[in-house]
Amino acid sequence: MSHDLPQPSINAVSLDAVLSALADPMRRRVVLELAAGDGEPRTCASFALPKARSTRSHHWKVLREAGLISQRDGGNGSVVSIRRREIEERFPGLLDALRCAEAYEPSG
Numbered sequence: 001m002s003h004d005l006p007q008p009s010i011n012a013v014s015l016d017a018v019l020s021a022l023a024d025p026m027r028r029r030v031v032l033e034l035a036a037g038d039g040e041p042r043t044c045a046s047f048a049l050p051k052a053r054s055t056r057s058h059h060w061k062v063l064r065e066a067g068l069i070s071q072r073d074g075g076n077g078s079v080v081s082i083r084r085r086e087i088e089e090r091f092p093g094l095l096d097a098l099r100c101a102e103a104y105e106p107s108g
Contacts, residue, residue: 005072006064007069007083010087012067021066032102035082044060044080064080067087
């Protein structure tokens with residue numbers, strides 16, 4: 001049986017929580033990958049995240065609690081999707097700014 005994991009109402013999402021979640025390069029990459037996609041949910045296993053399950057779970061929890069993603073637990077795996085429409089309504093231009101900033105990020 002699958003079920004949605006708890007997430008905050010978009011009105012309760014703070015910019016501080018969003019920016020804190022996006023401060024981690026792995027989580028930022030996940031959000032950028034989801035934002036670049038077609039909006040379809042992706043399995044959590046489809047992302048290149050650390051191998052330790054507890055670390056992966058932590059990243060998903062931070063993104064979900066910050067209000068950036070929705071996560072559905074399917075029993076033997078879970079899927080995530082970006083809350084694109086809600087994020088754009090709450091923080092207009094945030095995802096575009098994130099994409100632009102990432103393009104100018106110095107490499108190594």
